[in-house]
Amino acid sequence: MSIHALGDARVLTGRSLRHIVRSPDTIITTAVTPVALLLLFVYVLGGAIRTGEHGSYIDYMLPGILLITIASGIAYTAYRLFLDLQSGIFDRFQSMPVARSSVLWAHVLTSLAANLASVAIVIGVALLMGFRTGASLAAWLAVAGILILFTTALTWLAVIAGLSAKTVDGASAFSYPLILLPFISSAFVPTRSMPGPVAWFAEHQPVTSIVDSIRALFAQQPVHDDIWVALGWLVAILVLAYGFAIASYRRRLG
Amino acid sequence: MSAGAAVVTRGIEKSFKGVPVLRGVDLDVDAGSIFALLGSNGAGKTTLVRILSTLLKADAGTAEVNGADVASRSAEVRESISLTGQFAAVDDVLTGRENLVLVARLRHLPDPRGIADELLARFALTEAANRRAGTYSGGMRRRLDIAMSLIGDPPVVFLDEPTTGLDPQARAEVWATVEQLAGRGTTVLLTTQYLDEAEQLADRIAILHEGRILVSGTLAELKRLLPVATVEYVEKQPSLEEVFLALVSGTPDGGRSPGPIPSRKEPR
Ligand SMILES: Nc1ncnc2c1ncn2[C@@H]1O[C@H](COP(=O)(O)OP(=O)(O)O)[C@@H](O)[C@H]1O
Ligand SMILES: [Mg+2]
Numbered sequence: 001m002s003i004h005a006l007g008d009a010r011v012l013t014g015r016s017l018r019h020i021v022r023s024p025d026t027i028i029t030t031a032v033t034p035v036a037l038l039l040l041f042v043y044v045l046g047g048a049i050r051t052g053e054h055g056s057y058i059d060y061m062l063p064g065i066l067l068i069t070i071a072s073g074i075a076y077t078a079y080r081l082f083l084d085l086q087s088g089i090f091d092r093f094q095s096m097p098v099a100r101s102s103v104l105w106a107h108v109l110t111s112l113a114a115n116l117a118s119v120a121i122v123i124g125v126a127l128l129m130g131f132r133t134g135a136s137l138a139a140w141l142a143v144a145g146i147l148i149l150f151t152t153a154l155t156w157l158a159v160i161a162g163l164s165a166k167t168v169d170g171a172s173a174f175s176y177p178l179i180l181l182p183f184i185s186s187a188f189v190p191t192r193s194m195p196g197p198v199a200w201f202a203e204h205q206p207v208t209s210i211v212d213s214i215r216a217l218f219a220q221q222p223v224h225d226d227i228w229v230a231l232g233w234l235v236a237i238l239v240l241a242y243g244f245a246i247a248s249y250r251r252r253l254g
Numbered sequence: 255m256s257a258g259a260a261v262v263t264r265g266i267e268k269s270f271k272g273v274p275v276l277r278g279v280d281l282d283v284d285a286g287s288i289f290a291l292l293g294s295n296g297a298g299k300t301t302l303v304r305i306l307s308t309l310l311k312a313d314a315g316t317a318e319v320n321g322a323d324v325a326s327r328s329a330e331v332r333e334s335i336s337l338t339g340q341f342a343a344v345d346d347v348l349t350g351r352e353n354l355v356l357v358a359r360l361r362h363l364p365d366p367r368g369i370a371d372e373l374l375a376r377f378a379l380t381e382a383a384n385r386r387a388g389t390y391s392g393g394m395r396r397r398l399d400i401a402m403s404l405i406g407d408p409p410v411v412f413l414d415e416p417t418t419g420l421d422p423q424a425r426a427e428v429w430a431t432v433e434q435l436a437g438r439g440t441t442v443l444l445t446t447q448y449l450d451e452a453e454q455l456a457d458r459i460a461i462l463h464e465g466r467i468l469v470s471g472t473l474a475e476l477k478r479l480l481p482v483a484t485v486e487y488v489e490k491q492p493s494l495e496e497v498f499l500a501l502v503s504g505t506p507d508g509g510r511s512p513g514p515i516p517s518r519k520e521p522r
Contacts, residue, residue, distance in 0.1 A: 088343030
């Protein structure tokens with residue numbers, strides 16, 4: 001991006017951050033479901049779940065909950081982008097001497113800020129509920145890096161949804177399967193407790209490697225190959241989603 | 255292109271999913287003039303405006319705005335135009351002032367707040383400056399929308415149905431603004447379905463129908479297209495409405511029975 005594009009992206013990001021600050025309910029709504037899941041699993045179901053690991057159940061499940069938080073949060077990114085397209089403000093920006101990529105980047109950066117705020121709320125609640133970690137600063141930074149990469153990859157998926165949606169509901173519907181994916185992973189129960197084909201799927205879908213990596217970082221344990229599998233998935237999703245998002249963006253101009 | 259032309263199109267074509275909307279549009283808009291593109295709903299006015307403002311690519315043909323080709327030099331085109339779309343494109347969450355400051359920043363102008371204050375005063379929005387645009391009436395939204403488009407004094411302004419849905423007073427305000435703009439030398443290309451709007455504002459009028467420009471000229475030239483009365487009668491100039499309906503009828507979706515253009519006779 002040129003200096004111009006960076007400046008435009010900064011101005012436009014400031015604009016959509018204002019939207020969030022003026023309707024903070026989107027950040028809170030994003031955090032509500034994950035917090036409810038935390039309560040449900042820790043105080044209702046967790047007692048019956050044997051993870052075979054040390055530490056409390058909330059330590060085990062928090063990484064998956066964080067991914068669910070982000071997967072539901074990006075629906076708002078698609079929603080905000082869709083509204084911009086509907087209201088004509090997107091066309092206004094596109095017909096101005098504004099670096100075109102900056103219009104999308106503003107939504108991506110805003111998505112990062114909003115989702116990290118929701119994640120912070122969920123971690124805060126988890127700490128109140130007894131989540132504990134002795135993770136070093138470096139481990140925390142690694143967790144933050146993974147979550148940022150995860151948010152960015154999913155945000156570009158949200159951009160595709162926002163650009164191609166025909167209705168408001170369509171703009172956010174794509175996130176439902178993403179929210180469910182952690183349930184068929186090692187996020188809540190170990191994969192070895194699942195029947196064969198399900199366990200196979202769970203072990204080979206991206207969420208498991210991401211969850212295992214974050215869990216290991218929080219527990220101050222070695223991350224093994226999980227981290228590379230996780231990074232491989234994240235980078236692949238990011239590159240693909242970005243490519244398709246830019247392609248559908250270009251198609252709009254066709 | 256001639257030195258005095260702000261917009262020139264030749265053979266612009268555009269289809270959506272195989273359905274042709276524009277089928278070879280030729281247009282010449284003189285710099286500093288008000289040009290009205292007249293057409294019924296669905297004629298393709300918005301499609302043409304979107305092509306001229308680099309939001310849509312034509313399937314065929316060429317278009318130049320302020321001397322730059324919209325396809326190959328779109329960035330230059332965007333430097334010299336502004337678009338006021340069919341529906342007011344304001345940010346409802348931001349206040350009126352914030353909307354104006356935002357556009358001034360994006361146009362990389364010095365003193366965005368000063369520019370905003372000046373426009374708020376000019377468009378009688380100072381009182382409402384710190385209210386969210388979402389709370390504005392239709393007329394206020396349109397005024398804010400047009401004010402946003404004028405930031406940076408672009409030499410060519412596209413107004414897509416600027417008065418559709420406005421009450422008569424708001425409509426008169428928009429008309430006054432358009433006349434002011436032309437007075438400053440800005441080229442205004444506006445689209446409208448209202449014959450009286452074209453008649454009132456435009457230096458030149460083009461009628462877009464079934465994907466082509468049926469006729470283009472000054473109001474007087476268009477009126478001359480209809481034959482006037484015979485000698486026994488006192489002549490009555492046909493109104494633009496009569497010209498429009500006569501030209502549009504006789505074509506499949508003209509809405510009127512085909513037939514010879516009636517000549518106007520009014521006995522005295
Ligand atoms: N993006 C699009 N996809 C499919 N059809 C379109 C699209 N945009 C416009 N059309 C169609 O093209 C025709 C002309 O539309 P438009 O340019 O909006 O007309 P006007 O502005 O004169 O009312 C209409 O039949 C409309 O349905
Ligand atoms: Mg239209």
